[in-house]
Amino acid sequence: MSANRIRGQVYVLGDNIDTDQIIPAQYLNLVPTIPEEYEKLGSYALCGVLDAPPYVPQGRTKTPYAIIVAGRNFGCGSSREHAPIAIGAAGGRAVVAESYARIFFRNCVATGELYPLETATRLVGEFVTGDEAEIDLDASTITNLRTGAVMALAPLGDARPVIDAGGLFEYARRTGMIASTAHPDVREAVPVNRVVED
Amino acid sequence: MAMTMTEKILARASGKAAVRPGENVWANVDTLMTHDVCGPGTIGIFKREFGAAAKVWDRDKVVIIPDHYIFTADDKCHRNVAILRQFAREQDLPHYYDVGTPRYKGVCHIALAQEGHCRPGEVLFGTDSHTCTAGAFNQFATGIGNTDAAFILGTGKLLVKVPPTMRFVFEGEFPPYLMAKDVILHLIGEIGVDGGTYKAMEFAGEAIERLEMEERMTLCNMVIEGGGKNGIIEADERTFAYVRARTGKSFEAVAPDADAKHVFYKRWDARTIEPTVARPHSPDKRATARSLADVAITRAYIGSCTGGKLTDFASAARVLRGRKVAVQTFLVPATTEIARGIGTETLEGKTLLSIFEEAGCTVSLDASCAACLGGPADTFGRINGPEVCISTTNRNFPGRMGAKEGQIYLASPYTVAASAVRGRITDPREFLA
Numbered sequence: 001m002s003a004n005r006i007r008g009q010v011y012v013l014g015d016n017i018d019t020d021q022i023i024p025a026q027y028l029n030l031v032p033t034i035p036e037e038y039e040k041l042g043s044y045a046l047c048g049v050l051d052a053p054p055y056v057p058q059g060r061t062k063t064p065y066a067i068i069v070a071g072r073n074f075g076c077g078s079s080r081e082h083a084p085i086a087i088g089a090a091g092g093r094a095v096v097a098e099s100y101a102r103i104f105f106r107n108c109v110a111t112g113e114l115y116p117l118e119t120a121t122r123l124v125g126e127f128v129t130g131d132e133a134e135i136d137l138d139a140s141t142i143t144n145l146r147t148g149a150v151m152a153l154a155p156l157g158d159a160r161p162v163i164d165a166g167g168l169f170e171y172a173r174r175t176g177m178i179a180s181t182a183h184p185d186v187r188e189a190v191p192v193n194r195v196v197e198d
Numbered sequence: 199m200a201m202t203m204t205e206k207i208l209a210r211a212s213g214k215a216a217v218r219p220g221e222n223v224w225a226n227v228d229t230l231m232t233h234d235v236c237g238p239g240t241i242g243i244f245k246r247e248f249g250a251a252a253k254v255w256d257r258d259k260v261v262i263i264p265d266h267y268i269f270t271a272d273d274k275c276h277r278n279v280a281i282l283r284q285f286a287r288e289q290d291l292p293h294y295y296d297v298g299t300p301r302y303k304g305v306c307h308i309a310l311a312q313e314g315h316c317r318p319g320e321v322l323f324g325t326d327s328h329t330c331t332a333g334a335f336n337q338f339a340t341g342i343g344n345t346d347a348a349f350i351l352g353t354g355k356l357l358v359k360v361p362p363t364m365r366f367v368f369e370g371e372f373p374p375y376l377m378a379k380d381v382i383l384h385l386i387g388e389i390g391v392d393g394g395t396y397k398a399m400e401f402a403g404e405a406i407e408r409l410e411m412e413e414r415m416t417l418c419n420m421v422i423e424g425g426g427k428n429g430i431i432e433a434d435e436r437t438f439a440y441v442r443a444r445t446g447k448s449f450e451a452v453a454p455d456a457d458a459k460h461v462f463y464k465r466w467d468a469r470t471i472e473p474t475v476a477r478p479h480s481p482d483k484r485a486t487a488r489s490l491a492d493v494a495i496t497r498a499y500i501g502s503c504t505g506g507k508l509t510d511f512a513s514a515a516r517v518l519r520g521r522k523v524a525v526q527t528f529l530v531p532a533t534t535e536i537a538r539g540i541g542t543e544t545l546e547g548k549t550l551l552s553i554f555e556e557a558g559c560t561v562s563l564d565a566s567c568a569a570c571l572g573g574p575a576d577t578f579g580r581i582n583g584p585e586v587c588i589s590t591t592n593r594n595f596p597g598r599m600g601a602k603e604g605q606i607y608l609a610s611p612y613t614v615a616a617s618a619v620r621g622r623i624t625d626p627r628e629f630l631a
Contacts (some may be wrong), residue, residue, distance in 0.1 A: 016391055016480060018595040025571040025598075028235045029267060029274035031281075031345065033242025046595045050479075071393040076425065077593060078571075079205045079327040081239065081343035102396050102427055103327060103341050110345035170422055178353075 006093045006115070006135040008066025010127045010144075011046075011055055019078040019104065021048035023086040032085045041082055042089030053129060056090050063090040067135065067142075069127045070097040074116075075104025081111060086115030094135055095151065096142055098122055109159045112167030117142075118154040127152060160185035200455035202363040203430050204398040207338040207452055216231045219362035219461075225338075227259065228320035230350045233306050234264040234444075236325035236343075238281040243348035254289050255354035261293040261315050263284055263306035268297055269564045272574040305532035307331040307503040311415065312535050314445025319452050323350060327422045328503050328592065329443035333429035333468030334414035335437055336451050337592040340428045352563075358599030361427045363398040364389075364462035372468045375630045377513060378409060379505060379610035381588065383474040386424045387484025389462075397461065400454070401431050405468035411440045412466035412509040419504050420592050423481040465583045473625050476608040479596045487613045490623040497587045498618035499579055499599070500611055502570035505590020506532035508539040509604040510611040515550045517615035518557040524621030527559040528579035530568040537563040559618075572600040588617045 026071035027044045030037040039061055046055035056063045067070075068074075068087070075083060076096035083184065084107045087095070108116040115191040117135065123142070127133065132145040140153040156163070172178045199216040200526035201209065209216055212223035232240050244252065254260050262282050267275035279297050281557035284487045286294035293315070295303045303309035307328050310316050320338035322329060342356070350356050366385060386393075399421040406414070411446070418429030431437075433451035441449070473489055477483040500506065500514050511531065531537040540550045540563070554561050562568070562578045570591040581587055581600035587607070589599070594606035612626035619629070 018593070020571070020593070020595045020598050025573055026575065029272055029278060029574065031238040031242060031274075031278065033246065035238050040388075048602065050596045050602060073395070073425065076391055077327065077422075077595060079235065079325060079329075079341035079343055081325075081345060099392060099395065101425060103343065103390070106346065107343035110343055169243075185538075194609060 004136060004138050006066060007062050008093065008133070010069050010131045010133045011065035012124060012127050012129045013049065013052065013068060016073045016076055017049065018076045019069055019080050019083040022046055022075065022083040023080065024048040026083055028080060030082070032082055035171065038085065038089050041086040042091070045086040045090040045092065056183065061090070063092055066091065066093045067133050068095045069091060069123055070095060071122060071124050072098045073098050076101035079103045081107045084108045084111055084113045084179045096123060096135070109162050110168040112165065112170065113164045115156065115163055118167040120152065120154065123151055136138065200457040201459040202398065202400060202460070203325070203336065203432065203452045203454045204338055204363055204400070204428060205360060207319055207321060208358060210319070217360045219360050221360045222357055223360060225321050225358045227323055227350050227354055227356060229259055229261055229315055229322045231261045231263060231306055231310060231315070231322065231324035231329065232347055233266055234263070234268070234278045234282060234328060235266045235276070236347065237262055238278045239344040239590050240347040240351065241281060241285045243344055244351045247348060248352040249447055252352060254351045256369070257289055257291050259354070260291055260351065261290060261310065263295050263303055263309050264297050265303070265305045265309070266567045267573055268566045269578065270574040270576050286471060303533050305503045305506065305567055307419065308507060308532040308536070311335065312444060312533060316448070317441055317445060317447060317449040318437060319450045323347065323356060328419055330421050330426065330429050331415050331419040331503060333418035333421070334411060334431055335441060336431060336433035338428055338430070341422065359396070361396055361398040362402050362461040364458045364460070365393060365400045365402060367403040367465040368468040369403050369465060370405055370468040371408060372405050372471065375473060375612060375627050376471055377610035377612055378413040380474040381471055382417050383476050383481070383484060383608060384391045384471050385396055386420065386476070386482050387474070389424050391423060391480055392425040394421060394424035397426055399424065399426040399429045401429065403465070406431060407434060409510060410582060411436060412507040415507065420481070423592060473610065473613050473627065475613065475623060476594055476601045478594050478605040478607065481594060481608060486625055487609065488625040493623040494573055494586065495525055495588050495607070495617055495622060497525050498523065498586045498614050499569060499587055499589040499591065500614055501530035501532065501579070502590040503529070503598050504590040504612055506530060506536065508536045508543065510590055511536070511540055511550050512543060512545065513524040513611040514546065514615040515545050515553045516610055517619065517626060518559070519545055519548065519553045521557055523618040523621045524559045525618055528569065528619040529559050529561045530578055531563065531565045533565045537565050565600055569599050572598060588614050588623060590614050
C-alpha cells in the first residue's frame with residue numbers, strides 16, 4: 001500500500017476505542033487468512049462502536065471512510081489481529097490518534113493493513129465525520145480539506161517502510177532479513193535489527 | 199548495570215550482558231502459545247510465508263490450547279479447532295490439548311501454568327492479550343498478533359522493545375475480605391487504562407509475597423487493562439513449589455537489582471485498599487463497592503482467566519454457603535482441573551459445587567472462556583440484552599460479554615457473590631465480617 005498521500009473521508013471517534021468495538025468477539029470465528037473471511041471481517045469493522053453512524057454501511061463490505069480520527073489509547077484490549085485487519089479489509093487506510101494500545105499498533109505494522117499515525121495534540125474536535133482530508137506521510141501532516149487546517153503528525157519512523165512494504169514478512173524479504181521465497185531454511189536467516197517494535 | 203526483572207530476562211533471552219529500556223532486542227522465545235481464535239490465522243500466515251511443508255522452529259516450545267469457542271454449535275468454530283488439530287498432527291506437537299479428549303484443558307492462561315509451561319526467568323509470547331498472566335511466575339510474558347506469532351513459529355525469535363518498569367509495592371497484609379482483583383482494579387483506577395502502555399508492571403512488598411499463586415496470576419492478568427506490556431513478580435518458595443509440582447524442566451528465576459531504575463514507583467499500606475469495582479464501560483472507572491450500593495443488577499458471572507480459578511470459586515463459596523442468589527448467577531471454571539476441584543474441594547463439609555447448586559447458581563462444568571468475551575450466540579452465560587451484570591472477568595467494554603446494551607461491573611469473586619445474594623452491588627464485608 002506504498003504511497004505518500006492518503007486522501008479520503010474522515011470517520012471521527014473518541015478515546016479508548018477497544019478491539020471489542022472494532023471487531024466484536026462473535027466474529028472471531030472468521031480466519032483472516034481465508035480470503036472470503038477476510039472480506040467478511042471488513043464488513044463488520046467498528047460495528048461495536050456505541051452512538052456512531054455505521055463505519056461500513058448496512059449491506060456493504062467497504063467503508064466510505066479511508067481515515068479514522070480518534071483520541072487516546074486507540075485499539076486497547078485484545079491482541080486480536082482481526083482488529084486492524086477488519087479496518088483494512090473494509091478499505092480503511094490510516095488511523096490518526098493521540099495514542100495507541102501497544103499490541104494494536106504493532107499489529108498494524110506487522111500486517112501492513114493500516115498506518116497508525118500519532119498526533120501531539122487532540123484532533124478529534126478538528127474534524128466531523130464525512131470531512132475530506134489528506135494525509136502527507138513524507139511531510140507528516142493531515143489537512144482538513146473542508147476547513148483548510150493543516151495539522152502535524154508524529155513521523156512513523158522505522159515503522160513506515162514495513163507498512164509501505166505490506167507488512168513484516170514482505171519487508172523482511174525485501175530487505176534480505178529472510179529468504180526471498182518461502183523455504184524452511186528461512187529460520188536460519190538471522191534477522192537484522194531494523195524493524196522497530198511499537 | 200542495575201536491571202529490573204524484565205530487563206534481566208530480556209537480556210538473557212537476547213544473549214546480552216545488559217539491556218536498557220527502549221532498546222530493541224531479538225529475543226529467543228522459550229514458549230509460543232496460541233488458541234482457537236488466533237491459531238488458525240497464525241498457521242495460515244506460517245504456511246503462506248514459510249511454505250506448506252515448513253516445520254516449526256522447535257516443536258517442544260509450541261503450545262496450542264483451544265479454549266475460546268468450544269461448546270457451541272457454530273460450524274466455523276469447529277472448523278477452527280480442526281485446523282489446530284491438523285497442524286498439531288502435521289507438526290507432531292507434544293503440547294496440543296485437544297477438544298473432546300482427556301487432554302482438553304480450557305482457558306489457556308491458566309492451563310499454561312497448570313501444565314508446567316510457566317517457568318521463572320523465561321520468555322513466553324501468546325496470541326492473547328492476557329498472556330501477561332504468566333508474569334506471576336517470574337516469566338516475561340506478553341500478547342502478540344498472528345503475524346508476529348507466525349514469525350516466531352518459523353524463526354523462534356521476535357524483536358522486542360525493552361519496556362521501562364513501573365513498581366507497585368504493597369506493605370503489610372491485605373485484609374481478609376480483599377482479593378487480588380480489588381488490588382488490580384484499584385491500580386488501574388489510579389494509572390488509567392493507558393497508564394502502563396509500553397511498560398512493565400512489577401508487583402512487590404510483603405502483601406504480594408503473602409498472596410498465593412492464583413491470586414498473583416489475577417494481579418498480572420489485568421496489567422493489560424492498564425495498557426501494560428507485562429506484569430512481573432519475584433519468584434519465591436511458593437512459586438518454586440507450584441512450578442516444580444508441574445514440570446521437570448530446569449529454569450532460572452531472576453531477581454531485581456536493588457538499585458534498578460523505575461519510571462514509576464509507589465507504595466501502599468495494603469490495609470487501606472477497599473473492595474473495588476470498575477463501572478461500565480472501562481476498567482479504570484473505579485469505585486468502591488460500598489459506594490455503588492444503590493446499583494441493582496440483573497445477573498452475576500464468575501469465570502474466565504481472571505476470575506475463574508479454584509481460589510475464585512472457593513472465595514465465592516464462602517459468601518454463598520447457606521444463602522440464595524437473588525439474580526441469575528452463572529459460574530464457569532477456567533480449566534478442567536478447576537472443574538474437578540469444584541466437585542471435590544469442600545468448605546465446612548460441603549463441596550463447592552453443592553454450595554453453588556443449593557444457592558441457586560447456574561453452573562457449567564464445561565471449562566472455557568465462555569461469556570467473558572461474548573462469543574457465538576449460544577455461548578454459556580452470554581449477555582443477550584440490556585442486562586446489568588457484575589462479573590469476575592477482566593473487561594467491561596461496550597458489548598464485551600455480548601449485547602452492546604449490556605452493562606458490566608467488574609469486581610472480585612467476594613463482591614460478585616455478595617452482590618448476587620443481594621441483587622444489588624454489595625460490599626462483601628457485609629458477609630465476611
